[in-house]
Amino acid sequence: MEEKFAKKVVEVNGFPHIPLYSEEFTEAEMLARTGKFYSELSARRSVRHFSDRPVSKDIIEQLIITAGTAPSGAHKQPWKFCAISSEEIKRQIRIAAEEEERSNYNSRMSEQWLKDLAPLGTDTNKEFLQIAPWIIVVFKQVYELGPEKDKRTNYYVNESVGIACGMLIAAIHHAGLVTLTHTPSPMNFLSKILERPENERPFLLLPVGYAAKNALVPDLQRKSLEKISVFYE
Numbered sequence: 262m263e264e265k266f267a268k269k270v271v272e273v274n275g276f277p278h279i280p281l282y283s284e285e286f287t288e289a290e291m292l293a294r295t296g297k298f299y300s301e302l303s304a305r306r307s308v309r310h311f312s313d314r315p316v317s318k319d320i321i322e323q324l325i326i327t328a329g330t331a332p333s334g335a336h337k338q339p340w341k342f343c344a345i346s347s348e349e350i351k352r353q354i355r356i357a358a359e360e361e362e363r364s365n366y367n368s369r370m371s372e373q374w375l376k377d378l379a380p381l382g383t384d385t386n387k388e389f390l391q392i393a394p395w396i397i398v399v400f401k402q403v404y405e406l407g408p409e410k411d412k413r414t415n416y417y418v419n420e421s422v423g424i425a426c427g428m429l430i431a432a433i434h435h436a437g438l439v440t441l442t443h444t445p446s447p448m449n450f451l452s453k454i455l456e457r458p459e460n461e462r463p464f465l466l467l468p469v470g471y472a473a474k475n476a477l478v479p480d481l482q483r484k485s486l487e488k489i490s491v492f493y494e
């Protein structure tokens with residue numbers, strides 16, 4: 262077993278490389294695995310009703326480190342995950358998010374937008390921000406700060422952080438927990454409350470926890486394979 266994971270470092274173009282470790286499956290195994298994975302992820306739902314049941318920091322750490330395995334432009338890993346269980350900080354976030362949402366729902370959002378959201382039952386009340394045991398706020402690092410405070414470029418930041426968030430959401434679901442992609446807009450208040458440096462901008466806010474007992478979710482349908490794909494064979 263040990264040898265399988267032993268790192269044999271070789272140089273390619275002057276940079277260290279290691280042999281790829283990857284598992285191979287038979288066609289039958291692959292079909293079973295992809296089907297099971299689809300079935301697991303297709304059970305994921307955005308949930309707005311949380312239980313206040315605690316989730317350990319160990320779990321949140323594993324979820325974040327999983328998200329951190331995402332690919333990123335030039336491997337710059339331009340993300341920062343702020344995990345908040347402090348009641349006081351959650352309270353501040355809720356108050357500020359609800360204030361922005363009041364402007365959104367009462368004036369910034371178009372009639373059409375409000376109509377599109379109606380089936381989801383969203384409104385300006387964001388009590389889940391206080392009920393969920395954790396809030397993860399994902400920041401994108403628009404540039405990197407070097408040791409002399411020099412600015413170093415990051416690449417494909419939105420794509421990279423978006424992928425990491427997708428992986429985080431999948432990991433949360435896999436853990437048996439629920440989340441919701443909440444995007445109060447504008448989100449600058451999060452930088453202030455969490456005292457983030459100038460190179461970090463809020464990207465996505467995810468309350469994380471157990472679903473409330475008897476939580477209801479909208480009866481949504483997902484687009485079929487035929488609708489979402491085109492094959493060129």
Ligand code: IYR
Pocket residue numbers: 362365378381383384385443444445446
């Ligand atoms: N940010 C608002 C509105 C909202 C917008 C979309 I697009 C959604 O899919 C859901 C909500 C809110 O969180 O209520």
